[in-house]
Amino acid sequence: MNFDKPINRRGTNCAKWDKMEALYGVCNETGIAMWVADMDFHPPACIREALQAYTDHGVYGYYGNDKAYRDAICWWQENRHGWTIDPSWIFSTHGLVNGTAMCIDAFTSPGDGVVMFTPIYHAFFRVLNASRRSIIQCPLQNENNRFELDFDLYDSLMTGKEKALVFCSPHNPSGRVWTREELRGVADFAERHNLILISDEIHQDIVYPGQKHIPFAIADDSISDRLVIMNAPTKTFNIAGTHTGHVIIPNPELRARFENRMFALGISPNSFGIIMTQAGYSTEGAEWVDAMVGYVAENRRLFEGAIDALPGITSFPLEATYLSWVDFSGTGMSHNEICDRVHKQAGLATNHGGTFGLGGDGHMRFNLATQRYNITSAIDRLNAAFNDLQ
Numbered sequence: 077m078n079f080d081k082p083i084n085r086r087g088t089n090c091a092k093w094d095k096m097e098a099l100y101g102v103c104n105e106t107g108i109a110m111w112v113a114d115m116d117f118h119p120p121a122c123i124r125e126a127l128q129a130y131t132d133h134g135v136y137g138y139y140g141n142d143k144a145y146r147d148a149i150c151w152w153q154e155n156r157h158g159w160t161i162d163p164s165w166i167f168s169t170h171g172l173v174n175g176t177a178m179c180i181d182a183f184t185s186p187g188d189g190v191v192m193f194t195p196i197y198h199a200f201f202r203v204l205n206a207s208r209r210s211i212i213q214c215p216l217q218n219e220n221n222r223f224e225l226d227f228d229l230y231d232s233l234m235t236g237k238e239k240a241l242v243f244c245s246p247h248n249p250s251g252r253v254w255t256r257e258e259l260r261g262v263a264d265f266a267e268r269h270n271l272i273l274i275s276d277e278i279h280q281d282i283v284y285p286g287q288k289h290i291p292f293a294i295a296d297d298s299i300s301d302r303l304v305i306m307n308a309p310t311k312t313f314n315i316a317g318t319h320t321g322h323v324i325i326p327n328p329e330l331r332a333r334f335e336n337r338m339f340a341l342g343i344s345p346n347s348f349g350i351i352m353t354q355a356g357y358s359t360e361g362a363e364w365v366d367a368m369v370g371y372v373a374e375n376r377r378l379f380e381g382a383i384d385a386l387p388g389i390t391s392f393p394l395e396a397t398y399l400s401w402v403d404f405s406g407t408g409m410s411h412n413e414i415c416d417r418v419h420k421q422a423g424l425a426t427n428h429g430g431t432f433g434l435g436g437d438g439h440m441r442f443n444l445a446t447q448r449y450n451i452t453s454a455i456d457r458l459n460a461a462f463n464d465l466q
C-alpha cells in the first residue's frame with residue numbers, strides 16, 4: 077500500500093482533475109485538484125482483483141443473488157461500527173445523492189419543509205430545490221472552529237410544515253464527529269417536530285485516531301421508527317464512479333414506502349457496484365482503510381499546521397473525512413479576492429463555502445486525499461499567494 081505512488085489522473089475524464097478549468101478557472105495542466113470528494117489513490121487490491129475477475133469473464137448480464145452483498149454490508153457495520161442490522165433492511169441505490177432523492181420522494185411531498193443544519197453537503201440543496209421542497213436552514217454555531225448545535229434556535233425556526241431532517245454524520249464540510257449526546261439531541265429534536273430523520277453516514281469510515289463515529293441507530297434506539305441511515309463504500313474505497321450506496325431502514329412501514337418508490341422508478345443496482353462493494357467490505361478492505369486513514373492523517377497534520385500559521389486564516393480541526401474546512405474571513409477579503417488568490421495565484425481548485433448554505437461564505441473546502449507531494453506543493457502555493465499577510 078504505497079499512497080505516495082504518483083497516479084496521473086489528468087486527461088482521464090475524471091471530474092476532479094479535468095474540470096478544474098471549466099469550474100474554477102484553474103489550469104487543468106498545472107493546477108492541483110482539491111475539490112470534489114474522491115481520492116487520488118487506487119482502491120484496495122481486493123476490489124481491483126474482484127473487478128478484474130468479473131471483466132475477464134466477459135459476460136455482464138443481470139445480477140442474480142445479492143445475498144453475499146447484503147451479508148458483506150452487515151459484516152462491515154457489525155465489525156467496524158458495532159451496529160447489527162438485518163439484511164432485509166437494506167436497499168441499494170445509485171449512490172447517496174440518489175439515496176437522498178429517493179428518501180425525499182418517498183417520505184415527503186412537494187411544498188413540505190426539509191430541515192438541514194448548515195453548512196452542509198451542497199448536493200442536498202440541488203435535490204431539495206429541484207424536487208420543490210422548502211429548505212429550512214438551521215445554522216450550526218461556530219465555537220472556536222468547531223460546530224455546535226443550538227436546538228433552542230432551531231426550535232424557534234420550525235413552522236410546523238417540516239417533514240424530514242437531512243443530517244450528515246460525520247459532518248461534511250467541517251469533519252466533525254458528533255458525540256452520543258449531540259446525536260441524542262438531534263433525535264429529540266426530530267421527535268419534537270415529528271420529522272423523519274435521514275442520516276447520511278457516507279464518511280463513517282474515514283475517522284482519525286482518538287475519534288469514534290457512532291451510527292445513529294446505536295446512539296439512540298428510541299428513534300429507530302423514524303430513522304433512515306444512508307451508507308456507501310464509495311468514499312471509503314474511492315469507487316464513487318460506481319454510484320452505489322445503500323439505504324438502511326429498520327421500520328417496516330417506512331421500508332414499504334421506500335420499496336414502493338424504488339419499484340415505481342424502476343431502480344435496481346448494477347453488478348459492478350455490487351461486486352466491488354462486496355470485495356471491499358472484507359478484512360483486506362479494512363486493513364487498507366486503516367492504512368489510508370493513517371496516511372491522510374499526516375496530510376491533515378501538515379495542512380492544518382500550515383493554514384493556521386497564516387494570519388487571518390484558520391482550519392477546522394478534522395476529526396473525520398478528508399475534507400478540510402478553511403475559514404478565510406479573518407483576512408477581511410471579499411469572496412472574489414479569496415478566489416483570485418486560491419484559484420488564480422495558487423492554482424488550487426477548491427469548493428466555495430457559500431455552496432454549502434448559511435454559514436459557508438468566506439470559507440473554502442480543501443480535499444486532502446491525495447499524494448503528499450500535492451499537499452506540500454499546495455502549502456507552498458498558499459504561502460506564496462498570501463505572503464503579504466505574514
Ligand SMILES: Cc1ncc(COP(=O)(O)O)c(C=O)c1O
Nearest residue numbers: 113171172173174197248278321
Ligand atoms: C455527505 C455526502 N453524501 C453523499 C455524497 C455523494 O454520494 P454519491 O456519490 O454516492 O451520490 C457525498 C459526496 O461527497 C457526501 O459528502
